[in-house]
Amino acid sequence: MLSGWFIAIVATAYLGLLFAVARFGDARADAGKSIISANVYALSLAVYCTSWTFYGSVGRATSGGLSFLTIYLGPTLMLLCVGVIIKMIRISKAQRITSIADFIASRYGKSQLLAGMVTVIAVIGVVPYIALQLKAMAASVDVLLDHSGSSVEVWGLDSTFLMAVVLAFFSILFGTRHLDATERHEGMVAAVAFESVVKIVAFMAVGLFVTYGMYGGLGDLFLRAAESPELGRLLQLDSSRAGTWTALIVLSGLAIIFLPRQFQIIVVENVDESHLKRAVWLFPLYLLLINIFVLPLALGGLLHFGGQGVNPDTFVLTLPLARGAEALALLAFIGGLSAATGMVIVETIALSTMVCNDLVMPILLRSTGKFVEKRNDLSGLLIGIRRAAIALILLLGYIYFRAAGEAYALVGIGLISFAAVAQFAPAMFGGMYWKQGTRAGAVAGLLSGFVVWLYTLLLPSFAKSGWMPSGFVENGLFGIGWLKAQALFGLSGLDEISHCLWWSMLANIGAYVAVSLNSRPDAVEASQAERFVDVFRFDARNTEARLWRGKASPDALVQLLERFLGAARARQQLATYASSRRATDWRSLPADADFVQFAEAELAGAIGSASARVMVASVAQEEDLGLEEVLDILDEATQVRAHSRELEAKQQELEAATAELREANERLRELDRMKDDFISTVTHELRTPLTSIRALSEMLHEDPRLELAARTRFLSIIVNEAERLTRLINQILDMAKLESGRAEWTTGEVDLGEVARESMASVEQLFREKDVALSGDIPESGPVVLADRDRLTQVMINLLSNAVKFVPGGEGKVHVKLGTAAGLVRVEVRDNGPGLTAEESSVIFEKFRQGGNTMTDKPQGTGLGLPISRQIVEYFGGNLWVESAPGAGANFIFTVPLPAPEE
Amino acid sequence: MVKRANPTRQRLAALGLLGVPLLTYPLLSLPGGEVAGIPATYLYLFGIWAGLIALAAWVAERRGS
Numbered sequence: 001m002l003s004g005w006f007i008a009i010v011a012t013a014y015l016g017l018l019f020a021v022a023r024f025g026d027a028r029a030d031a032g033k034s035i036i037s038a039n040v041y042a043l044s045l046a047v048y049c050t051s052w053t054f055y056g057s058v059g060r061a062t063s064g065g066l067s068f069l070t071i072y073l074g075p076t077l078m079l080l081c082v083g084v085i086i087k088m089i090r091i092s093k094a095q096r097i098t099s100i101a102d103f104i105a106s107r108y109g110k111s112q113l114l115a116g117m118v119t120v121i122a123v124i125g126v127v128p129y130i131a132l133q134l135k136a137m138a139a140s141v142d143v144l145l146d147h148s149g150s151s152v153e154v155w156g157l158d159s160t161f162l163m164a165v166v167l168a169f170f171s172i173l174f175g176t177r178h179l180d181a182t183e184r185h186e187g188m189v190a191a192v193a194f195e196s197v198v199k200i201v202a203f204m205a206v207g208l209f210v211t212y213g214m215y216g217g218l219g220d221l222f223l224r225a226a227e228s229p230e231l232g233r234l235l236q237l238d239s240s241r242a243g244t245w246t247a248l249i250v251l252s253g254l255a256i257i258f259l260p261r262q263f264q265i266i267v268v269e270n271v272d273e274s275h276l277k278r279a280v281w282l283f284p285l286y287l288l289l290i291n292i293f294v295l296p297l298a299l300g301g302l303l304h305f306g307g308q309g310v311n312p313d314t315f316v317l318t319l320p321l322a323r324g325a326e327a328l329a330l331l332a333f334i335g336g337l338s339a340a341t342g343m344v345i346v347e348t349i350a351l352s353t354m355v356c357n358d359l360v361m362p363i364l365l366r367s368t369g370k371f372v373e374k375r376n377d378l379s380g381l382l383i384g385i386r387r388a389a390i391a392l393i394l395l396l397g398y399i400y401f402r403a404a405g406e407a408y409a410l411v412g413i414g415l416i417s418f419a420a421v422a423q424f425a426p427a428m429f430g431g432m433y434w435k436q437g438t439r440a441g442a443v444a445g446l447l448s449g450f451v452v453w454l455y456t457l458l459l460p461s462f463a464k465s466g467w468m469p470s471g472f473v474e475n476g477l478f479g480i481g482w483l484k485a486q487a488l489f490g491l492s493g494l495d496e497i498s499h500c501l502w503w504s505m506l507a508n509i510g511a512y513v514a515v516s517l518n519s520r521p522d523a524v525e526a527s528q529a530e531r532f533v534d535v536f537r538f539d540a541r542n543t544e545a546r547l548w549r550g551k552a553s554p555d556a557l558v559q560l561l562e563r564f565l566g567a568a569r570a571r572q573q574l575a576t577y578a579s580s581r582r583a584t585d586w587r588s589l590p591a592d593a594d595f596v597q598f599a600e601a602e603l604a605g606a607i608g609s610a611s612a613r614v615m616v617a618s619v620a621q622e623e624d625l626g627l628e629e630v631l632d633i634l635d636e637a638t639q640v641r642a643h644s645r646e647l648e649a650k651q652q653e654l655e656a657a658t659a660e661l662r663e664a665n666e667r668l669r670e671l672d673r674m675k676d677d678f679i680s681t682v683t684h685e686l687r688t689p690l691t692s693i694r695a696l697s698e699m700l701h702e703d704p705r706l707e708l709a710a711r712t713r714f715l716s717i718i719v720n721e722a723e724r725l726t727r728l729i730n731q732i733l734d735m736a737k738l739e740s741g742r743a744e745w746t747t748g749e750v751d752l753g754e755v756a757r758e759s760m761a762s763v764e765q766l767f768r769e770k771d772v773a774l775s776g777d778i779p780e781s782g783p784v785v786l787a788d789r790d791r792l793t794q795v796m797i798n799l800l801s802n803a804v805k806f807v808p809g810g811e812g813k814v815h816v817k818l819g820t821a822a823g824l825v826r827v828e829v830r831d832n833g834p835g836l837t838a839e840e841s842s843v844i845f846e847k848f849r850q851g852g853n854t855m856t857d858k859p860q861g862t863g864l865g866l867p868i869s870r871q872i873v874e875y876f877g878g879n880l881w882v883e884s885a886p887g888a889g890a891n892f893i894f895t896v897p898l899p900a901p902e903e
Numbered sequence: 904m905v906k907r908a909n910p911t912r913q914r915l916a917a918l919g920l921l922g923v924p925l926l927t928y929p930l931l932s933l934p935g936g937e938v939a940g941i942p943a944t945y946l947y948l949f950g951i952w953a954g955l956i957a958l959a960a961w962v963a964e965r966r967g968s
Contacts, residue, residue, distance in 0.1 A: 069948060076922070077919045081916050083912040219939060236935075242929070281957075284952070285956050
């Protein structure tokens with residue numbers, strides 16, 4: 001049995017748990033052991049799912065079928081544009097952005113006006129949304145108590161008010177811990193992630209219970225629904241509402257990044273850009289899971305309570321209660337509570353920062369300058385303002401909830417809020433991607449978009465609630481027909497949200513672009529545009545220092561910091577800054593541009609960029625650089641960037657060229673070494689015959705009485721050696737000619753068979769002397785090739801004389817075979833000599849390598865025959881190689897291509 | 904130094920662009936009737952949605968991306 005007391009205890013216990021989680025998160029953050037992982041970040045994004053999702057989706061599904069899904073499909077698609085979000089995060093970190101108002105103001109020249117405008121739009125658009133959360137909490141308590149039969153007032157005080165007080169307390173405790181609003185609130189994020197888990201578990205539990213406990217599963221539910229024409233309609237999409245479908249996807253896609261609480265969670269609370277990689281799919285998965293049972297719940301509720309007048313927004317609670325599953329209903333209540341509290345906490349924190357920095361501070365600094373000046377330490381005041389803002393926003397929400405009650409203005413507020421924050425889109429996207437967008441353009445765009453939104457959406461919702469006359473909706477303002485609020489210029493046939501989105505975007509984008517193109521930015525705007533649009537390329541080190549010129553007193557700056565940050569924090573930040581500039585003490589630092597930038601950035605984190613700029617300007621005499629000079633500096637920076645890119649390209653080319661040169665040099669050195677080797681080998685080869693000629697000649701010369709026989713023998717050796725010398729020199733010359741390409745060739749038709757036969761005939765004597773058998777297998781009229789006849793004969797004779805040299809006398813056999821195959825003439829000279837090893841088979845084609853053991857045996861050739869032969873054969877497009885194994889003889893083969901057949 | 908466009912981001916953005924026509928009209932009016940008792944539109948929407956999420960997870964969590 002659920003009693004008021006019991007519910008109160010459970011709710012209190014749950015909130016206590018929430019405090020504990022947040023406390024734990026903060027304690028871990030203070031200890032430097034952050035618990036914000038990629039998963040926690042992704043889950044905290046689900047603060048998007050408020051009680052409007054938890055209870056309202058089912059309600060929407062009972063009237064619009066599947067169209068509630070658009071609210072979750074838009075965010076899925078938007079998140080996939082990770083590049084946009086990363087750019088937002090990067091800019092915010094670089095510029096110490098504290099809120100979406102600060103983002104827009106900072107981009108357009110740190111304008112206080114813009115910051116204030118965005119804040120006002122956000123507050124007007126979002127406070128009713130907070131009221132909606134309070135209403136949902138109140139309604140859920142009512143449902144539970146109603147069914148338990150004890151509708152007594154338990155607390156003496158209004159329970160919703162109590163709840164709002166607790167939430168304000170929570171937000172103040174965990175949302176205003178640091179003065180620096182750019183610092184993260186890890187405890188708050190942890191609590192929000194925790195709440196995301198609670199609400200999805202609760203919702204899916206109810207979904208499973210209804211689908212599989214009360215009905216026979218999805219198929220059964222859909223089948224029963226299809227039987228009733230009214231419910232059957234919900235199962236099909238209504239293609240006449242195609243425009244609305246797309247408009248809602250666009251709207252929710254914008255809301256996921258521009259709602260103040262979403263900007264807070266996605267951008268300000270982001271610890272690590274890489275967490276987005278997880279969020280990009282985990283958060284959509286969360287959305288998908290929480291939506292699977294929405295339609296089944298809606299159908300189940302309609303089937304079960306058909307005609308009993310139960311509010312569809314409470315089906316999540318009433319369905320389990322109808323079956324007596326009170327524990328489940330309680331779980332659902334906790335889920336709804338977590339959905340509402342998460343939203344309220346983050347939204348109030350985000351809004352309070354905006355209200356404090358962008359509304360209250362500018363007014364304080366301007367109007368009561370003296371009051372502010374008298375106070376030495378303003379940090380306490382700042383925190384106080386934020387806390388008061390949180391309380392005030394919640395109070396506003398509560399008042400709105402009380403005033404609106406069941407009015408239409410509250411029920412429809414979800415999408416109305418979305419449409420309000422969508423007005424930030426042109427200024428935001430334009431600011432990130434279009435340097436020409438100006439402050440005047442942003443102001444004009446925001447203002448026109450906001451006015452259209454007010455006239456076509458918010459005021460009509462007031463009129464529907466009966467708070468103001470509805471004449472402007474039904475008949476048009478002043479009775480002018482084309483000013484009808486929801487059929488502007490006669491544009492009808494759209495639903496109110498699409499109608500507002502279409503007109504407000506037209507006005508907003510149109511004004512933004514038109515005014516931007518017709519206005520000139522001032523110097524600050526121009527430099528901020530560069531810092532935002534080119535955030536990934538902006539060369540802060542070299543450009544920042546040149547964008548600020550003036551005189552500043554370090555004491556005045558430090559004093560400023562101490563007043564706004566508090567003395568302790570200011571000194572801590574100054575010390576960190578000093579060490580980043582490699583100075584031991586900040587007092588030794590000059591008050592240069594860099595110092596001023598640092599001071600302004602620190603202040604921006606605390607009071608927003610617009611106020612920070614005003615404060616720094618009040619103590620530093622900044623020289624106005626003027627637009628022209630700023631543009632020059634920025635152009636120069638761009639050029640330097642382009643130059644450095646060019647330089648880099650040049651350098652790469654140079655490196656490539658150097659590598660090539662080095663390689664060429666290596667090759668040359670190698671060739672040089674080879675030449676040296678060649679010369680020393682040649683000299684050695686020449687000296688051997690010369691030495692023997694000289695020795696024998698000296699003997700003949702010195703001993704005239706030498707016997708005739710010996711004399712004849714000596715002379716014949718001398719003649720042989722001289723011949724060898726001549727041959728060697730001829731071959732060296734021949735080789736040199738071939739290698740340098742200066743050899744003379746006379747190419748003509750050559751009958752290879754004839755060449756082979758003639759060569760065999762000319763070496764016949766040699767074979768006969770050594771008693772070696774020479775046989776041939778040569779066709780009668782051999783194949784004709786295009787070549788130099790004498791050169792081919794040279795190759796043939798070389799191969800034959802090599803063969804006869806190495807075969808043993810008496811039993812040696814040499815066989816010549818000639819055939820054609822595959823367009824080639826193949827000539828083989830096979831012997832039955834000692835054969836060659838694999839290694840020898842390759843080296844014998846190198847210069848001066850001779851067959852046999854050159855260390856012990858007398859050299860039998862010049863060592864140039866085979867290299868020359870190979871050069872000749874290759875010149876005619878053929879090949880020369882040897883197939884051999886030790887002990888199995890050698891088979892020297894060369895090929896010459898046959899001439900291409902004539903067409 | 905020359906910044907190359909991040910391929911993972913480009914793949915994800917391409918997925919997003921693919922999702923737009925798949926999840927809006929006129930393609931949305933294609934599925935009709937029902938499959939195994941469940942309306943085809945319901946299956947189509949959740950199927951495409953789950954497919955996009957699965958692809959995004961694959962692209963984002965791949966090693967070396």
